[in-house]
Amino acid sequence: RRGVIFAQLWHVGRVSHTSLQPGGEAPVAPSAIRADNVKVFIETGPGTGTLADPSTPRALSTKEVKELVELYAQAARNALDAGFDGVELHCANGYLVNQFISAHTNQRDDEYGGSLQNRLRFLREITLAVAGVVGKERVGVRFAPLFATTDEDRVYLGLVEEDPHQTYIEAVKILEEVGIAYLSLAEADWENAPELPETFREAVRKTFSGKIIYAGKYTAERGNRVIRAGWGDLIAFGRPFIANPDLPARIANNWPLNPVDPSTM
């Protein structure tokens, strides 16, 4: 069978550093609020680097936000020209689109900030723009809804949501309206990470008619449970795949898995 490859379009927003920016300028973000609890990789010399605190970003002007929407469309065009089958919009893990969605990182007073619908406007516009270029059936979106239970979770990447259920179901409604191919849900993957509530999984399924992918600390057994419950269509594996390039065969045959070696990640 033929494989399919989607290119993930990723803008990090504030999760960056002046040394990585043209002219050593500040990174851009919805609002000038520095990211905490996250490190960025910077170059210290040819082929070598280190982890550093992110720099304080500057807020994008309204005009710049609209220009970014055009840049997403151009990036999608580039991906198709390069031979990819489709594109996935990275709207997860505390990066730019996530920074627009979260009220904690988006304190804008133009049409891209304030109300939930305003905070979802950038997501809506880039999804429409990219679907206009590649076709809606070649677009995927990745979210990382975080149902924080501890203060430590709550401040993780600044992904604070007063009501993650409402925020992300409204976001999923936008994807359904545009009619994209799939929704990829990145679940919290650190130790003792909060679980996605079943009520949320059920609401996502009811709201979205495309394919739903789950990722985050899955085993074959946990994955099967999610598929059997009808909450999702596909399970994605990250770290186990790095340690086991033949992961599908290992799962199919019930073979043991190599342990993950973080030094090779």
Ligand SMILES: Cc1cc2nc3c(=O)[nH]c(=O)nc-3n(C[C@H](O)[C@H](O)[C@H](O)COP(=O)(O)O)c2cc1C
């Ligand atoms: C080395 C590494 C790089 C990753 N890069 C990305 C990325 O570029 N985009 C993304 O959406 N997720 C990225 N992730 C997150 C994974 O897609 C996945 O959600 C996460 O590893 C949890 O799944 P797992 O428990 O099966 O590893 C990365 C994870 C690892 C370990």
